[in-house]
Amino acid sequence: MTVSATLSTPARAARARRAGARPWTFYALLALFVFYVLALYGPMICIYILSFQDVRGGLVFPMKGQSLHWFVDLFTQVRTGDVKGAFGRSIKLAALVTVLTVVFSFLAGWAFRRRFPGDTILFYIMIGSLVAPGLVLGIGIGLLCNFLGIESSLYGSALGAQLSWTLPFGVLVMFAVMSRFNGTWEEAARDLGASPLQTIWLVVLPILLPGIVAVALFGFTLSYDEFARTLQTAGPMNTLPLEIWSMTLNVTSPSLYALGTTTTIVSFLIIGLCLGAIVAIQRRRGGRATRGE
Amino acid sequence: MARVRGDIELAGVCKTYDGEVMAVEGINLKIPDGAYCCLLGPSGCGKTTILRMIAGHEDPTDGEIVIGGENVVGLPPVARRTAMMFQSYALFPHLSVRDNIAFALRVRGQSKAERYAAVDRLMEKVRLTELADRLPAQLSGGQQQRVALARAAITEPRVLLLDEPLSALDEQLRIQMRQELRRMQQELGITFVHVTHTQLEAIALADVVVVMEKGKIRQAGPARDVYAYPRDRYVAEFLGGQNVLSGRVQSVDGDSIVVASPQLHGIEVPLRKGLVPEPGGDVDFAVRRDEVALVRPGASGPPPHGAAISSRVVAVEYQGSFVKVMLDTVPGREFVAYVPERRFFDDPLAIGDVVLATWPSQSARLLD
Numbered sequence: 001m002t003v004s005a006t007l008s009t010p011a012r013a014a015r016a017r018r019a020g021a022r023p024w025t026f027y028a029l030l031a032l033f034v035f036y037v038l039a040l041y042g043p044m045i046c047i048y049i050l051s052f053q054d055v056r057g058g059l060v061f062p063m064k065g066q067s068l069h070w071f072v073d074l075f076t077q078v079r080t081g082d083v084k085g086a087f088g089r090s091i092k093l094a095a096l097v098t099v100l101t102v103v104f105s106f107l108a109g110w111a112f113r114r115r116f117p118g119d120t121i122l123f124y125i126m127i128g129s130l131v132a133p134g135l136v137l138g139i140g141i142g143l144l145c146n147f148l149g150i151e152s153s154l155y156g157s158a159l160g161a162q163l164s165w166t167l168p169f170g171v172l173v174m175f176a177v178m179s180r181f182n183g184t185w186e187e188a189a190r191d192l193g194a195s196p197l198q199t200i201w202l203v204v205l206p207i208l209l210p211g212i213v214a215v216a217l218f219g220f221t222l223s224y225d226e227f228a229r230t231l232q233t234a235g236p237m238n239t240l241p242l243e244i245w246s247m248t249l250n251v252t253s254p255s256l257y258a259l260g261t262t263t264t265i266v267s268f269l270i271i272g273l274c275l276g277a278i279v280a281i282q283r284r285r286g287g288r289a290t291r292g293e
Numbered sequence: 294m295a296r297v298r299g300d301i302e303l304a305g306v307c308k309t310y311d312g313e314v315m316a317v318e319g320i321n322l323k324i325p326d327g328a329y330c331c332l333l334g335p336s337g338c339g340k341t342t343i344l345r346m347i348a349g350h351e352d353p354t355d356g357e358i359v360i361g362g363e364n365v366v367g368l369p370p371v372a373r374r375t376a377m378m379f380q381s382y383a384l385f386p387h388l389s390v391r392d393n394i395a396f397a398l399r400v401r402g403q404s405k406a407e408r409y410a411a412v413d414r415l416m417e418k419v420r421l422t423e424l425a426d427r428l429p430a431q432l433s434g435g436q437q438q439r440v441a442l443a444r445a446a447i448t449e450p451r452v453l454l455l456d457e458p459l460s461a462l463d464e465q466l467r468i469q470m471r472q473e474l475r476r477m478q479q480e481l482g483i484t485f486v487h488v489t490h491t492q493l494e495a496i497a498l499a500d501v502v503v504v505m506e507k508g509k510i511r512q513a514g515p516a517r518d519v520y521a522y523p524r525d526r527y528v529a530e531f532l533g534g535q536n537v538l539s540g541r542v543q544s545v546d547g548d549s550i551v552v553a554s555p556q557l558h559g560i561e562v563p564l565r566k567g568l569v570p571e572p573g574g575d576v577d578f579a580v581r582r583d584e585v586a587l588v589r590p591g592a593s594g595p596p597p598h599g600a601a602i603s604s605r606v607v608a609v610e611y612q613g614s615f616v617k618v619m620l621d622t623v624p625g626r627e628f629v630a631y632v633p634e635r636r637f638f639d640d641p642l643a644i645g646d647v648v649l650a651t652w653p654s655q656s657a658r659l660l661d
Contacts, residue, residue: 044418074531076632077375102537182381182383184380184383187350187377187383188377188385188397189385190349190350190370191349191370191376191445192370192376192396192400192445193369193370193400193401195400198400202399203385207386260642284428
């Protein structure tokens, strides 16, 4: 009797769980999560929906008809600005930034696997620029270029400004990737007669490839989206984010939304491609290895 | 073609880290060509450091490492003609079994056809052919070990170095792979140096067992010598199978001494060549656990020329072919008798029983 009395509360909870009933905290947290997801994706979804209106379409709900009119308008009309050109420039710049980020992050990650004098300070100097406000940093780079007599340009000052953003991130991700690399693989390669270059090319790079793809993805998306640092350093030619920004100031048609939809699709394509590559590599490496261990 | 010799000689080899931590201290060791040598010791005793120095992954701070008559200090592993099998095998996770084994030939610049032909021949010999296209993650522990062995053997090294090769396997597989290692060593006919902290593994496999402690060699020799004739207290206790006792020398007469302590009364221990204990000095001696017989007091007198110590049974463990009986012969120290199973069950002992632990005097062994 006494035993069942003292156990009554947990016992009731257990019975409730068995019956499938959940505590009220579950519903509170569920509501919070639903709110979070709506807040996160609701605004974007509004834009995507409104971009598919027909020629009568406006900037606010309700939706007027359905067509791809504003997508055509986006790439044909001069008054909306040079979207096609800006898009091409952004992709090219992002590709260059990606390559540089991957190369230098890999080298930095490689160097930092060993302790060396001053490594901690060097590390903080490397990632310190992340805390500087992007707009201010952009202005600073613009000023410095001006002072040195270098004209602001996409592949000069803007490239540098973007790297100051993507490199610290790339290095941080690369550190995480490298920390899982087992040094015995290198030793085994050396034992079997591989030169240092052969070790990197035949062992280290292939093993680290999924992580390197992740760093590349980071570099690309950070550059493709970058606004604050690029604003004061891009020179006469706009990147896509700058183009969108100027459109929000003077374009009053749903083609602005069509642009949002298009860039989102491009981003998703690239992310999907990278994740697909990573999954493919992992699967080739023994996703079927359920029997292995 | 004259076969390259794979005998190893370490002369005064030392290794210090950061100029202070002494990992290996003045090691002198000769391993004959084609021998199976086990470096045995607890973790941190320097055995892996020695292995890595022979392999060329670390350089000795001082001393010479000679393989086949040639000082190899400073040479890379390939020039030494050694190959190493790493503790966790270090198979390349992105390469198939075939490409893992072919790696050493690939970096030597052999064409795909050439190296695959050599690899396929070897895989057939070690029965890996059906696993050729698997990735390491798809192999069991035992299969991984065989791949690692084949990968190390493809270059026909004269010395194969194995770093705790069986530690990643479960008990049953360990015994099975142990035999396979030995068979492989005999087939290849090359020198194996095998690092382990498991006594049974070392004495089951090795021609030469090297017992180490704190960067120094305590005893090196054939397995039976090290197990049955330990030189000092450390070797006796680490190899197991011995009861180590100590006492004060009461008298020295001819070829034996008499040792006494509060628990031991006039135990006779034969003298060992080269050891001259002083009367009144302290000595250690060992008695094999399977040489200790247990007799109930008053049954029949102790055997002539034998020792007999009255003890109480503390614990009994059934081990299958024998029974392990633990006694309180010396307070605070283990004293164990391995009693053959049949003899034990003729007159089973229970915890608390008082017995005489006896052994023939000549089976006691004086320790350094």
